[in-house]
Amino acid sequence: MLMFGSHRLGYASPMRLLLIEDDIAAADYLRQGLTEAGHTVDAAHDGETGLQLALATDYDVLLIDRMLPRRDGLAIVRMLRADGRATPVLLISALGQVDQRVEGLRAGGDDYLVKPYAFSELLARVEALARRAQPVEAAAPGVLQVADLELDLERRRVTRAGQLIRLQPRELRLLEYLMRRAGRVVTRTMLLEQVWDLHFDPQTNVVDSQISRLRAKIDRDFDAPLLHTLRGVGYRLGDEV
């Protein structure tokens, strides 16, 4: 189902990541996976060391476990935010209830991933958080553009190559989410959470079907496909293959 190493996940430019995780074996696997995906990974095994590293170096994304020795994960995020650091933070935790997620995001986390997770899911979320190389081109204020696909946020209007495309409200939200992360992989779970506000894993292919519908509207009548499926991993919107 999952294709480790069979293809590189979407993000082109390598990132510098800090992983703060006290489970050393898990941290090693994670570091290996992230390194193989082309990123540079520093690891800390306790909260205090992690905080010092995060303050000393300019990382692209921080991966922080919630329950850490010597300094709690949420406390690290709060201190970084209080210090004016806006580095994106992916919180990782075994505490997965809705209120616990809300707590994590309120503390300043940018995303919240519940253990156990699929590595591809983690990688996709880390890459989605990267601030660098914003692939969305703004054709005009309030307009998202990917290749010849344009989404006017104010008028809720989609055109491709100047041709009007009619979308349902939910399809519009799905497209907006994909366009804001153009060039990067988004997973089924990310879409379910962000577009449908569902925090669980349906056993049917509902997301695939929604994507097919959207694809039929934005890609079918055009030569270059924009919406790509990465089997077993997720989807990516963009014109590069």
Place this chain on the structure above:
Amino acid sequence: MFARLRQLLRTSAMRLALRYAILQTLLLAVALVGLLAFANRYVAAQLEAGLASEAGALAALPTDTLAQRLDTLADTPGARHYLLLDAQGRRLAGDLVAWPDGLAANGRAARVRAHVVEHDEPGHSERLDLVARGSVLAGGARLAVAQEPGASEDLREAVFAAAGLVLALAAALSLGFGFALGRRWLARIDAINRTAGAIAGGDLTQRVAAHGQGDEFDLLAGHLNHMLERIEAAVAGMRAVSDNVAHDLRRPLARLKTRVEVLLEHPRAADDYRVALQQTVADADELMRTFDALLSIARLEAGGEILAPQPFDLAALARDVAELYAAEAEDAGRPFHIELGDAVQATGDARLVAQALANLLDNAFHYTASDVPVAVRLTRDGDRARLAIVDHGAGLSDADKTRLVARFARGDAARSRPGSGLGLALAAAVARAHGGALELRDTPGGGLDAGLVLPLFSRA
């Protein structure tokens, strides 16, 4: 037996009865003392009237006749006592030795102590407590008439005896009543204690017997039994969780382990490893899903009701979730009907309800052939809404319906197929946490009609 008596004496009923007995005895004693005083005064008045009447009769006699008469009377046993003094204070007649101290000759009765000459031995006298009346006769002579207050003493004694009897009887009755009441209370408390003991010993099926009188003990028994039911259900839920964790997680774990072990038995081609590892990851995903579902159900069952419920539009929520599934139905060529109607306000945790609905839809899509029609239907019935997923598949047997809505159960048909099959149990747990229920019915013409029955939002 002795210990039992001490226990009885320590009961609040017995203490109450004792206090009542003491109070009652005191009140009764006060009443009796009052009665006694009244009787005393009555007797004294009678006595004084008698003295006055005789003194009057005697005063009417001439002095010498009076002296003779007094001597006669003085010799009569049991009669009153007398003394006649002349104007100079000389003793003329009577059996009183001298004019009693403290007795005025003014016609008023007084209690005095005086010496009286004995009948048998005229040389001797005895001191007696008397009620006396002194008066002045014509010519300055003084007459004293006295009487022993014996009759009044008898009466006082009789009243005392009666009062004592009444007091003793009342005290005994109070104590007896308290004793009986205490025993009764103790018996009922004992019954509760026995139940508590049995439960502490691990037998959670025990219940406190109610007497059906609707008194405070029955009320207490009712509350205790309700509490015990909750505890028993929670414990049963916990047992079911561990049983299911064992059952639902052990099998896939065993499968996973066996696959890896067989794989490692001999050297294999790289592709074989890849396929096996992919399958292993899929198995692990399945394990996680099952684990998550079990955990969610356990949390819902243990948590009781939803914390901080928010009102939400059930129809809009159902439309969102249904539309998510509509695309897949269309892809599979499955007829899919969304019949929701107008807004319906429910209250609770919208995310959980969405998840329950998605679970039911997952179930319908997963366990029926891809061309079987499925409908999402929202109806209102009084103060409840019923959000149903209606399919026209194979349906469920009645036994399975009952088992599936119970905590952590699975239909046998579900066991043989992939998927955690915990969807219905999770939906039922969500419905219960919202004060509703998951209702499983037969679709007319065959199939399953799974309805989330939820209470409507009311501002009350």
